[in-house]
Amino acid sequence: xxxxxxxxxxxxxxxxxxxxxxxxxxxxxxxxxxxxxxxxxxxxxxxxxxxxxxxxxxxxxxxxxxxxxxxxxxxxxxxxxxxxxxxxxxxxxxxxxxxxxxxxxxxxxxxxxxxxxxxxxxxxxxxxxxxxxxxxxxxxxxxxxxxxxxxxxxxxxxxxxxxxxxxxxxxxxxxxxxxxxxxxxxxxxxxxxxxxxxxxxxxxxxxxxxxxxxxxxxxxxxxxxxxxxxxxxxxxxxxxxxxxxxxxxxxxxxxxxxxxxxxxxxxxxxxxxxxxxxxxxxxxxxxxxxxxxxxxxxxxxxxxxxxxxxxxxxxxxxxxxxxxxxxxxxxxxxxxxxxxxxxxxxxxxxxxxxxxxxxxxxxxxxxxxxxxxxxxxxxxxxxxxxxxxxxxxxxxxxxxxxxxxxxxxxxxxxxxxxxxxxxxxxxxxxxxxxxxxxxxxxxxxxxxxxxxxxxxxxxxxxxxxxxxxxxxxxxxxxxxxxxxxxxxxxxxxxxxxxxxxxxxxxxxxxxxxxxxxxxxxxxxxxxxxxxxxxxxxxxxxxxxxxxxxxxxxxxxxxxxxxxxxxxxxxxxxxxxxxxxxxxxxxxxxxxxxxxxxxxxxxxxxxxxxxxxxxxxxxxxxxxxxxxxxxxxxxxxxxxxxxxxxxxxxxxxxxxxxxxxxxxxxxxxxxxxxxxxxxxxxxxxxxxxxxxxxxxxxxxxxxxxxxxxxxxxxxxxxxxxxxxxxxxxxxxxxxxxxxxxxxxxxxxxxxxxxxxxxxxxxxxxxxxxxxxxxxxxx
Numbered sequence: 001x002x003x004x005x006x007x008x009x010x011x012x013x014x015x016x017x018x019x020x021x022x023x024x025x026x027x028x029x030x031x032x033x034x035x036x037x038x039x040x041x042x043x044x045x046x047x048x049x050x051x052x053x054x055x056x057x058x059x060x061x062x063x064x065x066x067x068x069x070x071x072x073x074x075x076x077x078x079x080x081x082x083x084x085x086x087x088x089x090x091x092x093x094x095x096x097x098x099x100x101x102x103x104x105x106x107x108x109x110x111x112x113x114x115x116x117x118x119x120x121x122x123x124x125x126x127x128x129x130x131x132x133x134x135x136x137x138x139x140x141x142x143x144x145x146x147x148x149x150x151x152x153x154x155x156x157x158x159x160x161x162x163x164x165x166x167x168x169x170x171x172x173x174x175x176x177x178x179x180x181x182x183x184x185x186x187x188x189x190x191x192x193x194x195x196x197x198x199x200x201x202x203x204x205x206x207x208x209x210x211x212x213x214x215x216x217x218x219x220x221x222x223x224x225x226x227x228x229x230x231x232x233x234x235x236x237x238x239x240x241x242x243x244x245x246x247x248x249x250x251x252x253x254x255x256x257x258x259x260x261x262x263x264x265x266x267x268x269x270x271x272x273x274x275x276x277x278x279x280x281x282x283x284x285x286x287x288x289x290x291x292x293x294x295x296x297x298x299x300x301x302x303x304x305x306x307x308x309x310x311x312x313x314x315x316x317x318x319x320x321x322x323x324x325x326x327x328x329x330x331x332x333x334x335x336x337x338x339x340x341x342x343x344x345x346x347x348x349x350x351x352x353x354x355x356x357x358x359x360x361x362x363x364x365x366x367x368x369x370x371x372x373x374x375x376x377x378x379x380x381x382x383x384x385x386x387x388x389x390x391x392x393x394x395x396x397x398x399x400x401x402x403x404x405x406x407x408x409x410x411x412x413x414x415x416x417x418x419x420x421x422x423x424x425x426x427x428x429x430x431x432x433x434x435x436x437x438x439x440x441x442x443x444x445x446x447x448x449x450x451x452x453x454x455x456x457x458x459x460x461x462x463x464x465x466x467x468x469x470x471x472x473x474x475x476x477x478x479x480x481x482x483x484x485x486x487x488x489x490x491x492x493x494x495x496x497x498x499x500x501x502x503x504x505x506x507x508x509x510x511x512x513x514x515x516x517x518x519x520x521x522x523x524x525x526x527x528x529x530x531x532x533x534x535x536x537x538x539x540x541x542x543x544x545x546x547x548x549x550x551x552x553x554x555x556x557x558x559x560x561x562x563x564x565x566x567x568x569x570x571x572x573x574x575x576x577x578x579x580x581x582x583x584x585x586x587x588x589x590x591x592x593x594x595x596x597x598x599x600x601x602x603x604x605x606x607x608x609x610x611x612x613x614x615x616x617x618x619x620x621x622x623x624x625x626x627x628x629x630x631x632x633x634x635x636x637x638x639x640x641x642x643x644x645x646x647x648x649x650x651x652x653x654x655x656x657x658x659x660x661x662x663x664x665x666x667x668x669x670x671x672x673x674x675x676x677x678x679x680x681x682x683x684x685x686x687x688x689x690x691x692x693x694x695x696x697x698x699x700x701x702x703x704x705x706x707x708x709x710x711x712x713x714x715x716x717x718x719x720x721x722x723x724x725x726x727x728x729x730x731x732x733x734x735x736x737x738x739x740x741x742x743x744x745x746x747x748x749x750x751x752x753x754x755x756x757x758x759x760x761x762x763x764x765x766x767x768x769x770x771x772x773x774x775x776x777x
Contacts, residue, residue, distance in 0.1 A: 070601075141618075155249055167323075283505075367474055381403065437454050453546065
C-alpha cells in the first residue's frame with residue numbers, strides 16, 4: 001500500500017535488536033546458557049529479526065521510503081538541574097569476579113565469538129553503568145542499543161534503498177511514574193516562576209559541558225569513545241556521541257537533535273522580556289534551552305562537515321533538525337502569575353527554526369481528526385455534518401461550524417477525517433479545559449466504560465478564535481508557513497490578545513515542515529486524541545477521549561480495539577497532504593516535506609514473534625491497543641462486486657522455488673436434513689460437488705536477500721486475505737474426478753472470518769494454512 005511513506009522504528013531499546021548480526025546474551029547473575037537475543041523468528045539461519053521485519057515492512061507498505069531509527073537513553077528526574085541522561089543495559093556485568101564472563105557473543109559466519117555492549121565508552125562491565133529499574137522482577141525497559149548495532153542498522157537500511165533518520169529518544173526511568181520526556185522542566189509545575197539565573201543554570205546542568213573534542217571515532221569496533229568523566233551523564237554527551245556514530249555509518253539523511261522537550265524549551269532566563277531585545281527588526285527571547293539547541297545544531301554540523309557529510313538540500317542528505325511537540329511547535333503560552341508577564345503566545349522556537357543549521361521545521365503531529373462522543377448521534381460533528389463548511393476565518397459560531405459532508409454521519413468516514421486535517425478542533429475552534437479523567441461510566445447514559453473528558457470538552461462547549469489569532473491554532477500550518485510571526489498578548493491597547501512587537505526571525509516559505517511522528521492507536525475513537533497511549537506502568541497511560549473499554553478476561557477492563565479506524569486515519573491523513581493537492585510549493589520549497597513524514601510506529605521485532613513472546617518483551621501487552629502497524633494491516637477497503645472474471649483473470653496461489661509441502665484434501669458435503677414427527681428423517685445433497693478444504697504444511701520458506709519465498713507468500717496473503725475475488729490452486733488430476741471438481745479450481749482462505757493478525761499468528765505457530773474451495777466460480 002502507498003499511504004505509508006515513512007515509519008519510526010521501535011522498540012528504541014534492546015542491546016542488539018537493531019543489528020544485522022545475530023547475537024546471544026548472558027545475564028551476569030545467575031549464570032546460565034547464552035541465548036539468542038535478536039533472531040527469535042529464525043534462529044537456525046542466523047538471519048536477524050530486524051532483517052525479517054524490514055522484509056515485512058516493504059511487503060506491507062512498498063511505498064515506504066524512510067525509516068527513522070529511534071534510539072533511547074534514560075532520564076531519572078523531572079527537575080532539569082538534577083536530571084541525568086544516560087545509556088544503560090539489562091546485562092550489567094560489573095559484580096566482583098564476573099569480569100571474565102562473556103555477556104555477549106555474535107555469529108561471525110562460522111562460530112560464536114565474544115563481544116560487548118558498547119555505548120559512549122561504556123560496556124556492561126563499567127562500574128558507572130546506572131541500572132535500569134525493575135517491576136516485579138523484570139526490567140522496566142530494554143537496554144540502550146549497542147553502538148555497533150546502530151551503525152549496521154543505518155548501513156543496512158541504506159542498502160535496502162531506504163532513507164535513514166537518526167532519532168535520539170529519552171525514556172523516563174522514574175519508578176512509579178515513568179514520565180514523558182516533556183515533563184523535564186525547571187520545576188515539575190510548568191507554571192512555576194522561571195525568568196532567573198537559577199533557571200538558566202538548571203538548563204546548563206541538563207545540557208552539560210561535553211564538547212566535540214571529547215569524542216573519538218573507532219570505525220573498526222563501530223563505536224565512539226568519550227574522554228570526559230565516564231559518569232558525566234548529560235544531554236550534550238548523548239547528542240554529540242550519536243553525531244559521531246552516524247559519521248562512522250557514512251551519514252544519515254536526517255539527524256534529530258532531540259524531540260518533545262517541551263518543559264525545557266519554555267524555561268526563560270533572566271533576560272526575557274515580553275517583546276524581547278530587538279535587533280535588526282527581529283526579536284530574540286531568552287530561552288536558554290532553545291539557545292542550547294542552536295549550539296548543538298552548530299556542533300553537529302561541524303562534526304558532519306569534518307567527516308565530509310555536507311548538507312545536501314537537493315538530495316535530502318545529512319540534514320539536521322529538532323522535533324517539537326505538537327502542542328508547542330508554533331509557540332508557548334506563559335502564565336500571568338507574574339504581572340510583567342501577561343497571558344499570550346510567544347513563538348519561542350522561531351529563532352531555532354530560522355537558524356542556518358536547522359534544515360527543516362519538524363514536529364510530532366498528533367493533532368485530533370475527530371470529536372466523536374458516545375452520544376447516539378455522535379455529538380456536534382454529526383449534528384453539523386451536512387452544514388456548509390466555513391469560507392472565512394475565524395468562524396464566529398463554533399457550536400454550529402459545518403463540515404460540508406454528505407451521507408450518513410459516522411466516525412469511520414475518510415471524508416470526515418480529511419475535513420479535520422485543516423479544520424475542526426485547534427483550527428476553527430478549541431476547548432479550554434478538556435482534560436482526560438481516565439476510565440469511568442459513560443456520562444451519556446450507556447452502560448459502557450469510557451475515557452472521560454472533563455470541562456467544556458465534556459459538554460462540547462466549543463470556543464472561538466478571533467482575528468489574527470492563527471498562531472494559537474496548532475493546525476494552522478499553512479498560515480504559519482506563509483506568514484511572519486509576532487508574539488500575541490494583551491498589552492491593554494483595547495485590541496485584546498493580538499500580535500504585538502517586532503517580527504521573529506522566521507522568514508515565510510523558507511523551510512519545509514515535516515511530521516517526524518504521526519499516527520493513531522488501534523483503539524476505539526483513536527482519532528479523538530491521537531497523542532495518548534496505553535501503558536499500564538506509566539503515569540502517562542491513557543486512551544482517547546470517549547473511547548470504550550471492554551471487560552477483560554480474568555477481570556478488569558481493556559481498551560476496545562479498532563485497527564480499521566487507525567489505518568483509515570493514516571490513509572486519510574496521507575491522501576489529504578500528498579494525493580489530494582493540498583500541499584503547496586513556493587520557490588521550489590514544498591510546505592510539507594513528505595520524505596521525512598514518518599508514522600509511529602513499525603517494530604524491528606517481526607510479527608507475530610512480537611507480540612506473542614510476552615515472556616521476553618514487557619511491552620507486548622501494549623501492542624493490541626497501541627500504534628504498532630506490524631500485524632495490523634494494511635487496511636484495504638472492500639470494493640463493490642465486479643462482474644464475474646474470466647478464468648484467465650484469476651491469480652494463482654504462488655508456487656515457490658525451494659518450497660516443500662504436502663497438501664491434505666478434505667471434502668465437506670453440504671446436506672439438508674428434514675425431521676418428521678414419525679421420527680423418520682430425509683436428507684438431500686444441497687450441491688452436486690463438495691466444498692473441499694486444503695491444508696498446506698510448509699517445510700521451508702526462505703527470506704531475502706538470497707530468496708524471497710517468505711516475502712512473496714506474505715504479499716500474496718495480504719493481497720487476498722478477506723477479499724471478494726478468489727484465486728486458483730493446482731489440484732492433482734487424479735483427485736479432480738474423485739472430488740467432482742473441474743478447472744479452474746478456485747479457493748479462498750478458510751480463516752477469512754478472523755482478524756488478519758490472528759490468522760498470521762496461527763500460521764506462524766502451526767506453519768500451515770487452510771484453503772476452502774469456492775462454489776459457483
